[in-house]
Amino acid sequence: MDAPALPPADLYINRELSQLEFNKRVLAQALDENVPLLERLRFLCITCTNLDEFFEIRVAALKQRIELGAPAQGPEKLSAQQIFDAIRHSMLGIVRQQYELLNNVLFPELTKAGVQFLQSEEWNAEQAEWLQEYFLEQVVPVLTPLTFDPSRPFPRVLNKSLNFIVRLRGKDAFGRRRHQAMVQAPRSLPRIIRLPEHLSTPGRHNYVFLSSIIRVHVATLFPGLSVGGCYQFRVTRNSNLYVDDEEIGDLAHALEGQLAASRHGAAVRLEVSHECPPDLQEFLLENFGLAEHDTYLVDGPVNLNRLATVCEIEDSWELLYPPFAQGLPEELLTKENIFDLLAKKNVLLHHPYQSFAPTIDFIKTASSDSDVLAIKITLYRTGAESPIVDHLVHAARSGKEVTVIIELMARFDEAANIALANRLQEAGAHVVYGLVGYKTHAKMTLVVRRESDKLVRYVHLGTGNYHHATTRVYTDYGYMSSSRRLGEDVHQLFMQLTSLTESSDMSRMMAAPFNLYSSLLEKIEREAQNARDGKKARIIAKINSLNEQGMIDALYEASQAGVKIDLIVRGICSLRPGVPGLSENIHVRSIVGRFLEHSRVYYFLNDDDEEFYCASADWMERNLLRRNESCFEIRQKAMKDQIRADLELFLSDNCQAWVLHGDGSYERLSPAVDEERISAQDVFLEQLALPN
Numbered sequence: 001m002d003a004p005a006l007p008p009a010d011l012y013i014n015r016e017l018s019q020l021e022f023n024k025r026v027l028a029q030a031l032d033e034n035v036p037l038l039e040r041l042r043f044l045c046i047t048c049t050n051l052d053e054f055f056e057i058r059v060a061a062l063k064q065r066i067e068l069g070a071p072a073q074g075p076e077k078l079s080a081q082q083i084f085d086a087i088r089h090s091m092l093g094i095v096r097q098q099y100e101l102l103n104n105v106l107f108p109e110l111t112k113a114g115v116q117f118l119q120s121e122e123w124n125a126e127q128a129e130w131l132q133e134y135f136l137e138q139v140v141p142v143l144t145p146l147t148f149d150p151s152r153p154f155p156r157v158l159n160k161s162l163n164f165i166v167r168l169r170g171k172d173a174f175g176r177r178r179h180q181a182m183v184q185a186p187r188s189l190p191r192i193i194r195l196p197e198h199l200s201t202p203g204r205h206n207y208v209f210l211s212s213i214i215r216v217h218v219a220t221l222f223p224g225l226s227v228g229g230c231y232q233f234r235v236t237r238n239s240n241l242y243v244d245d246e247e248i249g250d251l252a253h254a255l256e257g258q259l260a261a262s263r264h265g266a267a268v269r270l271e272v273s274h275e276c277p278p279d280l281q282e283f284l285l286e287n288f289g290l291a292e293h294d295t296y297l298v299d300g301p302v303n304l305n306r307l308a309t310v311c312e313i314e315d316s317w318e319l320l321y322p323p324f325a326q327g328l329p330e331e332l333l334t335k336e337n338i339f340d341l342l343a344k345k346n347v348l349l350h351h352p353y354q355s356f357a358p359t360i361d362f363i364k365t366a367s368s369d370s371d372v373l374a375i376k377i378t379l380y381r382t383g384a385e386s387p388i389v390d391h392l393v394h395a396a397r398s399g400k401e402v403t404v405i406i407e408l409m410a411r412f413d414e415a416a417n418i419a420l421a422n423r424l425q426e427a428g429a430h431v432v433y434g435l436v437g438y439k440t441h442a443k444m445t446l447v448v449r450r451e452s453d454k455l456v457r458y459v460h461l462g463t464g465n466y467h468h469a470t471t472r473v474y475t476d477y478g479y480m481s482s483s484r485r486l487g488e489d490v491h492q493l494f495m496q497l498t499s500l501t502e503s504s505d506m507s508r509m510m511a512a513p514f515n516l517y518s519s520l521l522e523k524i525e526r527e528a529q530n531a532r533d534g535k536k537a538r539i540i541a542k543i544n545s546l547n548e549q550g551m552i553d554a555l556y557e558a559s560q561a562g563v564k565i566d567l568i569v570r571g572i573c574s575l576r577p578g579v580p581g582l583s584e585n586i587h588v589r590s591i592v593g594r595f596l597e598h599s600r601v602y603y604f605l606n607d608d609d610e611e612f613y614c615a616s617a618d619w620m621e622r623n624l625l626r627r628n629e630s631c632f633e634i635r636q637k638a639m640k641d642q643i644r645a646d647l648e649l650f651l652s653d654n655c656q657a658w659v660l661h662g663d664g665s666y667e668r669l670s671p672a673v674d675e676e677r678i679s680a681q682d683v684f685l686e687q688l689a690l691p692n
Contacts, residue, residue, distance in 0.1 A: 008077040011556075011582070013574045013664045015074060015547045016058050016083050020090050021666055022571040023050050025592045025658055027094065028668065030101060037113055038319040039594070041106055042311045044098060048304035051094070052160060052236060059087065060238035060268045075549040075574065088293055099299040113319055114204045115310065118195075120216050123208075127199050131208060134193065135217045139210075142188060145221040147172065147181045154287040155182065159237040159265065162191065162211065162303065165272075165280050166218060167228035178225055180283060183218060185210060191306040205313060209301055231276035234302045235288055238265035270295050271302045321594055325690040326355035326472070338365050339449060342458055342482045348639045349478040350646070351464065352595060353688035356471035359478055360387050362460055366447040367395035373455070374401035374448040376494045378440055381465040384416055388466050389424070396429040405497050407434035407441065432498050434628070438513060440497060441623065442630035443616045446490045457487025461632045463599045463614050474598040475681075477614050477643075479632065483508065486632065497628060512617055512629035517550070520624075523604050523611070524554040528561035530607050537563045538605035540647050544598060545572040546619040559585040568650050569660075570597045572620075576662045583662070590666065593656035593681045602631075603647060612640050646684075655679040 029035055030043035065073070065080035072079045107117060123131065146155055147168070157163055162185040168178040185191075191210045200206040211232045219227040267288040272281060274297040281295060301307070317323070331345055338361060341347070349358060364387075366372045375395055382389060396402040406421045408414055425431045434440035443462040448455055464476030481487075485507050492503035493511055502514055510516040524539065531537040539558065546552065546567065552575045559565055565586040567573070577586040591597050602613040617629035634640055650657075656679055658666040671677045 008075055011576065012074070012076040012549070012552065013576060014076050014078055014083055014086075015572055015574055016054075016062070017086055017090070017664065018547075018572045018574060019054060019058065020087065020094070021664065022590070022592075023047050023054070024094065025590060025666060025668075026050065027097060027101075029592060030106075031097075036318075036320050037106070037109055038115075038311045038313070038316065039321055041110070041307055044102065044106065045305045045308040045311070047094075047098065051091075052305070053239075055236045055269045056159070056239035059084070060240055060266070062087075063266075063268055064238075075552070091296065095296050095298065098304065102300055102304070113316070115207075115313065115316065115319070116204060117192075117207050117209065118212075120212050127195060127206075127208075130195070130199055131193075131213055132217065135213050136220075139189060139213065139217075140221070142186045143183060143214075143221065144186075145181055145183050147178050149176065155184070157182075157184070157235050157288075158187075159239065160234055160303065161185065161187065162232060162234055164211075164214060164218065164230050164232050165276065165284060166222070166230045167277075167280065168222060169226040169228055170224065173224065180280070181222065183214060183221065183230075185214065190309070191301070191303070192309055205310070205316070207310060211301060229275075229277065229280075231273040231280065232302050233270060233272035233276070233284060235267045236269040236271070237267055240265070268294065271298050273297070273302070274299045324685055326351075326357075327353060327688045327690050328355055328358070332358050338362050338480075339369070339458060339482075342480055343456075346479065346481040346483070346636055346639070348634070348642065349480075350642075350684065350688060351471045351476045351478060352473060353475075353684045356468055356478070358480070359460055359462075359466070360391070360468060362447070362458075362480060363388050363445065364391045366449075366458075367391040367398065367400070369449065371450045372400060372447055373450055374403070374446075376403040376405075376444075376446040377466070378405045378407075378442050378444050378497070379417070379420070379466055380407045380439075380441055380443070381467050381470070382416075382420065383467045383469050386420075386466070387468060389420060392424060392429060393427040396424065396427040402427075402429040403432065403494070403498065404429050405432045405434065405440050405494070407439050435497075435500070438626055438628055439622075440628040441616050442493065442497075442511070442628050444490055444493065444630055446487070446494055456482060457484070457491060458482050459487055459490045461486075461490070461614070461630060463601075463616060474596045476599045477601070479614065479634070489632075493630060508633050508635075510613070510615075510631040512624050512627055512631075516615075516617060516629060516631050517548075517624040520602070520619075521550065521554050523602075523606075524551075524558050526606065527563045527604055528554075528558040530605075531558070531562040535607040536605050537561075537607070538603075539563060539565045540568070540601075540603040540651075541566075541619065542568040542597075542599060542601040542647060542650065543618045544570045544600065547572055547574040548619055548621045548624055549574075551619045551624070555586060556583055559583045566647075566651055568597075568647070573660055576664070577660055579662045588660040589651070589653075589669075590658045590660065591650055591653060591656050591680060592658065593679065595681055601643060601647065603644070610640060610644070612643050614643075646680075649678070649680045649683055652678050653680040656681065 026043055027047045030040045062080045062084050148154055164183040166181040168181050171177050189210055193208050195206040215230045218230045267290055270284055270288060270290055329347060366375050392402055404424050406417055408417050421431045445460040447458040460480050462476060462478040464474050489506040489509040492506060496503045503511060510519045527537040527539055546569050555565055563585060567588045569588055570590055573588055577583050577588045600615045604611045612634040613631050615631035617623040623629055654669045654671045655677055657669045660666055
């Protein structure tokens with residue numbers, strides 16, 4: 001069947017608009033009364049962080065395209081201006097909903113629960129006195145109030161920093177009339193201050209925003225002048241890093257310069273108090289080179305993410321998700337050496353329900369084992385304090401050959417990764433940077449061990465980063481094996497990353513940017529041909545994002561051939577499901593819940609000769625064509641049965657699942673009155689985790 005002749009915008013959903021839809025689903029978690037109260041606040045904070053990054057990267061790029069008059073990009077062929085206008089329309093609704101939720105629901109409910117954010121008019125005399133003293137002793141010494149004149153122009157405001165625009169009246173000490181000033185809140189100051197116990201009702205937690213303290217006492221910063229108003233604001237800047245791979249000589253050095261510059265990139269958004277008068281808004285817009293459509297008026301703190309600091313109150317566990325202890329597969333419950341165990345059996349871990357500790361133990365044991373000769377690992381994000389890095393440093397200092405491929409261009413982790421690279425190099429490890437233009441996003445560890453008269457390779461492969469903290473909140477698979485063929489494949493991939501020569505003849509793995517994309521297209525076409533031939537055909541993919549046009553078109557063709565396709569896509573999805581004659585056999589759902597769905601799994605029925613793959617790659621253009629990614633096959637029957645059951649459970653979820661419609665909108669599922677309630681994440685907690 002030929003696909004219907006539809007314009008591109010009707011065939012594909014725009015990436016940026018789909019990304020906004022994901023943030024609406026996250027915001028819906030904050031709106032959900034079934035979610036514990038402080039977790040609702042945390043979800044609200046996450047939407048703020050997500051949208052910050054969205055403006056820093058995606059909107060910043062759009063504005064550049066608009067300024068350059070660049071032609072329409074993307075498969076949907078929408079102009080940058082069309083996309084920007086749609087984002088603006090959607091964002092106004094999101095911002096309004098965020099602050100209505102905060103002010104009308106979360107703050108009142110938190111107050112009832114004993115967690116109160118005191119506004120200045122609510123301070124009693126003792127609290128006001130303590131806060132004034134706090135301002136004078138802790139805040140004033142690090143504040144820098146600034147007035148403007150031709151010799152002292154508007155200052156360079158840091159990206160996402162808290163600032164205040166102040167209206168002044170009168171003349172300064174030099175007899176010059178002043179109209180505006182600015183106060184920058186130092187990054188060293190906490191944005192939320194908890195009042196001491198003697199100033200709070202017993203059993204309650206009272207907090208005050210730094211912005212409230214500064215606003216109330218700002219007049220003390222301008223003696224001799226009259227303050228006519230003080231309004232908080234922050235500016236979001238372009239944080240894209242631009243590195244020319246042809247001109248660069250030292251990637252780390254070039255990145256350090258780019259990171260410093262990115263804090264003062266071109267402004268892309270102004271958030272300002274809704275009480276700020278129009279003339280002061282115009283003053284700010286003019287100085288930041290922005291227009292009215294770049295302004296978002298907020299009724300509350302300009303950076304909602306700062307509220308996350310109160311989401312771990314020690315004696316308010318009833319306001320949080322119930323704690324749990326991570327489980328372990330049965331084979332790991334013994335005290336057996338990890339290498340002895342892997343010599344007999346492969347291990348599959350499902351995080352966060354099962355612990356990441358075996359992965360850390362795998363590397364720790366390798367770092368101390370006298371028979372281990374070499375350790376190779378890829379690091380994309382690890383966190384500031386990483387036990388894995390500690391073990392790699394120990395291994396290098398112990399004389400083992402340690403090779404670490406570090407991706408310096410991991411967005412927003414660049415500075416941490418530069419420091420990490422320096423530490424490993426000082427310990428004697430071989431540090432290789434990811435190739436500029438082809439980020440190293442693969443998740444792999446290879447351990448080479450001498451056993452008798454031969455060398456044995458042990459591997460760990462994963463769908464997520466080697467970050468011990470995120471493994472408690474991200475869902476991922478980790479796989480450990482001593483398979484000879486798999487070890488050979490992983491060895492080839494490391495050779496590819498260090499010598500830049502293409503791997504060939506891999507039997508257990510696929511890799512981007514070489515054969516992963518073409519192999520996936522071949523497998524999708526095989527399912528389509530099986531359907532045409534009357535054979536059994538089905539595709540299930542669990543990924544974070546889907547926007548690569550070739551993959552979408554192949555799925556459309558498979559749908560038209562009769563293949564049943566189920567896609568579990570957490571975030572961006574540019575495919576339109578359920579369109580008659582195009583994609584009526586494709587169903588797309590997104591799971592948004594307590595944990596961030598992060599695992600990537602590909603399943604092909606292949607006329608009952610099932611194939612299962614786990615990977616580091618989403619089905620995005622960047623992952624399939626411009627990154628170094630790893631994809632490994634699962635062949636053991638018990639593990640295949642487990643992953644199949646996991647996928648079917650996600651497809652049965654009727655509590656945390658959102659169904660994508662062909663018009664780009666999402667509908668949240670909810671169980672009928674007589675229907676069993678199924679939450680995939682809750683089931684995994686019951687099956688795999690331990691009661692705390």
